[in-house]
Amino acid sequence: MHHRKFCLCVSALFLLFSSYLGIFLSTANGEDENSAPKVSFFRQIRPIFQANCQGCHQPAKRGGDFVMTDFSQLKKGGETGMPAIVPGDPDSSYLLEQIKATDGKADMPKAAKPLSAGEVELVRRWITEGANDDTPKNAVTKFDMDHPPIYSNAPQITTVDYSPDGKYLAISGYHEVLVFNVSNWQLQYRLVGLSERIESAIFSNNSQFLAVAGGSPGRRGEIQIWDIAKKKLVLSRGVLYDTLYGASWSADDKLIAFGCPDNTVRAISVETGEQVLFNGAHNNWVMDTTFGLKDEHIVSVSRDMSVKLIEFKSQRFMDNITSITPGALKGGLYAVDRHPTKNEIACGGADGTPKIYKMIRDKKRVIGDDHNLIRKFGALIGRVYDVKFSSDATKLVACSSLDGKGELKIFNVSDGKELASLSVEKGGLFACDFSPDGKTVVAGGFDGLVRVVNVEDGKLIKQFSPVPIELAKK
Ligand code: HEC
Structure with missing residues (x-):
C-alpha cells in the first residue's frame, strides 16, 4: 500500500514539475523556440x-x-x-x-x-x-577613488574605530570608509571601494591597515584591506553574494575573521586572500567576531542568540560560551569584543544588557548554567549594537537603539558601576569605541553624526557629520 501511494505521489510531482519546466522554457526562449537563451x-x-x-x-x-x-x-x-x-x-x-x-x-x-x-x-x-x-x-557601479560619493545628507553610521596608535578614526560612509586625523579632526582619506554597504572597518594592531567587511546587498559580499598611509587597496576578496559583518584581526595581523549571512564564520589570509577557516556552527547570520589571545580561538556572535567558541587549528566548534537553555537568552547578539589582555569577552544584543564572559570554560556544563558569566551590566534601552573595552580594560562602553532613540553607557569593568551615559532623542546608536588613551568615546548611528564624548562625565565634546554634505542650492 505504501509503495503504491508513493508512486502516485512521485508521478503527480513529476507532472507538476514538468509543467513548470514547460512554462519556464517557453518564456525563456522568447521568439526563437529552437535556440538556447542568450547568455546574460x-x-x-x-x-x-x-x-x-x-x-x-x-x-x-x-x-x-x-x-x-x-x-x-x-x-x-x-x-x-x-x-x-x-x-x-x-x-x-x-x-x-x-x-x-x-x-x-x-x-x-x-x-x-x-x-x-x-x-x-x-x-x-x-x-x-x-x-x-x-x-x-x-x-552600475558609480563611485571610485576619483569619483567619491556626493552626499545630500549623512548616511547612517554602522562602524567607528580608532587606530590603536590613536592617530586615526575610521567611520563608515556609503561606498567608502572615511578616515579622520584625530589631532585636528580633518578628513584625511576617503577609501572608496566596490561595496556600497560598509558593516565594519577595523584597524590592524599595528595601525597600518584597515580591514573592511561589507557588500552590495543581494549581489556581493566583500572584504577589503587598505594600506592607510599609501591610501591603497591591497586586497579585495569577494565572498558570497550578500553583505559580510564583524571583521576582526588576529594578534599577528596575518588573518581576518568575519561573519557571513550564510551563518558561517570565516577567516582569510591577509597576504593571499585565501580562506583559512570555515565554520558552520551557527544557525543564523553571524554579526561579529573576535580572536582569542594568541590567535588560538575565534569567538563569534549571531542572530541565533549564541556566542560560540571556535578552535582555530581544527576550525571546529568547541563550546557555547553563554547559556543555551531555552528562554535564557532574548533575541540575537550583535557585538563582541575581547578583553585586551585576557581570554574574556564582552557581548551585547537584543536584551539590552552588556555582559562579560570567560571565553574558556573551566567547569563542565550543567544544564541551565551560565557558568562563564563574569559580570552583567545595567541595561540600555532597546538593543545593544556595539560594546568595547577601553585599552587598559578598566572600562566598557555600549550603545543601543530603541524606536528611533539612542543610548550610550560607560561602565566600570571591575564592579559594573555606571560611570556616564548619553541619550540621543533622535536616532539610535549603532557603533562606539574608546580612544586609545581612554579619555573619550566616539559614537555614531542613525542620524549619521559622529559624537565625541568625554568619558569622565558623559558630556558631548564635539559632534559632526563625517561626510561632506553638498547643501541643496536654495
Ligand atoms: C591576484 C590578482 C589578479 C586576479 C585575481 C586576476 N588578475 Fe588579471 N591581471 C593581474 C595583473 C597583475 C595583470 C598584469 C599582467 C600580469 O602581471 O600578469 C593582469 C592582467 C590581465 C589581463 C591583461 C590586460 C592587458 O591588456 O594588459 C587580462 C585580460 C586579465 N588580467 C584578465 C583577468 C580575468 C578575466 C581575471 C578573472 C578570471 C583576472 N584577470 C584575475 C592580476 C589579477
Whole structure:
C-alpha cells in the first residue's frame, strides 16, 4: 500500500514539475523556440568576474591597468593595448586567451585555480553572441577613488574605530570608509571601494591597515584591506553574494575573521586572500567576531542568540560560551569584543544588557548554567549594537537603539558601576569605541553624526557629520 501511494505521489510531482519546466522554457526562449537563451552578462558573466577577477581589476586596484568593473573599460583591455573583448569575435578577444587553461593552467585569474571549462565556454558564448551589457541601470557601479560619493545628507553610521596608535578614526560612509586625523579632526582619506554597504572597518594592531567587511546587498559580499598611509587597496576578496559583518584581526595581523549571512564564520589570509577557516556552527547570520589571545580561538556572535567558541587549528566548534537553555537568552547578539589582555569577552544584543564572559570554560556544563558569566551590566534601552573595552580594560562602553532613540553607557569593568551615559532623542546608536588613551568615546548611528564624548562625565565634546554634505542650492 505504501509503495503504491508513493508512486502516485512521485508521478503527480513529476507532472507538476514538468509543467513548470514547460512554462519556464517557453518564456525563456522568447521568439526563437529552437535556440538556447542568450547568455546574460548581468546574471551569468558578471558573477564569474566578480568572484574571480574584480578583486585585482577595479579602479582602486588595477592589475595590468585593466579595470573590469566598468563595462567600457572591460571591453577595452589594459596595458598590453590588446582589446580584451571584441564583440562577436572570441578569437580576437584577449581576455578569453588569458582565461583559457592549458595543462590545467591559465594566465588569469593570476596565481589561482583556472576557471572551469564550463565558465570559460559561457564567456566565449557571451562574446560570440555580441558581448551585450544587460546590467540594469541601478546596478552600475558609480563611485571610485576619483569619483567619491556626493552626499545630500549623512548616511547612517554602522562602524567607528580608532587606530590603536590613536592617530586615526575610521567611520563608515556609503561606498567608502572615511578616515579622520584625530589631532585636528580633518578628513584625511576617503577609501572608496566596490561595496556600497560598509558593516565594519577595523584597524590592524599595528595601525597600518584597515580591514573592511561589507557588500552590495543581494549581489556581493566583500572584504577589503587598505594600506592607510599609501591610501591603497591591497586586497579585495569577494565572498558570497550578500553583505559580510564583524571583521576582526588576529594578534599577528596575518588573518581576518568575519561573519557571513550564510551563518558561517570565516577567516582569510591577509597576504593571499585565501580562506583559512570555515565554520558552520551557527544557525543564523553571524554579526561579529573576535580572536582569542594568541590567535588560538575565534569567538563569534549571531542572530541565533549564541556566542560560540571556535578552535582555530581544527576550525571546529568547541563550546557555547553563554547559556543555551531555552528562554535564557532574548533575541540575537550583535557585538563582541575581547578583553585586551585576557581570554574574556564582552557581548551585547537584543536584551539590552552588556555582559562579560570567560571565553574558556573551566567547569563542565550543567544544564541551565551560565557558568562563564563574569559580570552583567545595567541595561540600555532597546538593543545593544556595539560594546568595547577601553585599552587598559578598566572600562566598557555600549550603545543601543530603541524606536528611533539612542543610548550610550560607560561602565566600570571591575564592579559594573555606571560611570556616564548619553541619550540621543533622535536616532539610535549603532557603533562606539574608546580612544586609545581612554579619555573619550566616539559614537555614531542613525542620524549619521559622529559624537565625541568625554568619558569622565558623559558630556558631548564635539559632534559632526563625517561626510561632506553638498547643501541643496536654495
Ligand atoms: C591576484 C590578482 C589578479 C586576479 C585575481 C586576476 N588578475 Fe588579471 N591581471 C593581474 C595583473 C597583475 C595583470 C598584469 C599582467 C600580469 O602581471 O600578469 C593582469 C592582467 C590581465 C589581463 C591583461 C590586460 C592587458 O591588456 O594588459 C587580462 C585580460 C586579465 N588580467 C584578465 C583577468 C580575468 C578575466 C581575471 C578573472 C578570471 C583576472 N584577470 C584575475 C592580476 C589579477
